[in-house]
Amino acid sequence: xxxxxxxxxxxxxxxxxxxxxxxxxxxxxxxxxxxxxxxxxxxxxxxxxxxxxxxxxxxxxxxxxxxxxxxxxxxxxxxxxxxxxxxxxxxxxxxxxxxxxxxxxxxxxxxxxxxxxxxxxxxxxxxxxxxxxxxxxxxxxxxxxxxxxxxxxxxxxxxxxxxxxxxxxxxxxxxxxxxxxxxxxxxxxxxxxxxxxxxxxx
Numbered sequence: 001x002x003x004x005x006x007x008x009x010x011x012x013x014x015x016x017x018x019x020x021x022x023x024x025x026x027x028x029x030x031x032x033x034x035x036x037x038x039x040x041x042x043x044x045x046x047x048x049x050x051x052x053x054x055x056x057x058x059x060x061x062x063x064x065x066x067x068x069x070x071x072x073x074x075x076x077x078x079x080x081x082x083x084x085x086x087x088x089x090x091x092x093x094x095x096x097x098x099x100x101x102x103x104x105x106x107x108x109x110x111x112x113x114x115x116x117x118x119x120x121x122x123x124x125x126x127x128x129x130x131x132x133x134x135x136x137x138x139x140x141x142x143x144x145x146x147x148x149x150x151x152x153x154x155x156x157x158x159x160x161x162x163x164x165x166x167x168x169x170x171x172x173x174x175x176x177x178x179x180x181x182x183x184x185x186x187x188x189x190x191x192x193x194x195x196x197x198x199x200x201x202x
Contacts (some may be wrong), residue, residue, distance in 0.1 A: 036073040036074045039176065041072060042176060043097060043098045043099055043100075044100045045080065045098040045100070045101045046079045047081060047091075047101070048079070048102075048107050048162065049104075050160055052159040052160075052161070056158075057076060068190055068193050092116060095173055096173050100170060100174075102166055103166065103169070104166050105164040113141075113143025120142045121177070124192065125142060125145070129199055130145060130146040132167045147199060154202060157202070158202070168198065174191050175188055177192060
């Protein structure tokens with residue numbers, strides 16, 4: 001009897017583990033299954049301050065519901081500020097987690113376009129926007145655009161209370177650029193629609 005008591009006293013955690021491990025595994029599997037796929041969510045990151053993320057998120061979700069046939073389970077707008085020490089790693093990771101990235105002047109770094117993004121498709125360049133260009137092999141290439149020049153002239157300006165110039169980029173990993181890249185399935189154009197909405201003049 002004493003041996004059995006001592007066994008329980010020192011090995012009780014094994015019995016608890018046997019009960020908890022299946023529960024934890026089940027919850028993890030359920031969480032993975034519940035998580036939206038890449039083409040079922042549109043996430044926007046703003047590097048800077050002064051953006052009303054909640055209002056933009058709500059209005060964008062409504063707009064996308066009306067203007068794209070793509071089924072989206074998650075529309076999110078997030079605001080953050082990166083430190084200089086971790087900037088490269090954080091922005092590289094962000095390119096895999098977000099579809100559109102907007103960077104304020106204070107958070108910009110040299111060659112950010114060619115380091116983390118790709119040349120902007122002509123369809124998104126338009127004629128009434130100011131492109132963000134960088135020199136690559138003696139050639140000026142557009143990697144993004146100016147979404148705010150300090151004025152309140154477009155949709156983005158409705159939600160931004162700051163005065164800094166802000167630049168908008170498309171993540172090279174996004175699956176919402178149909179028919180502009182091979183990663184996007186037919187009709188998955190939410191990033192294109194969101195880009196146009198943010199740049200739309202009021």
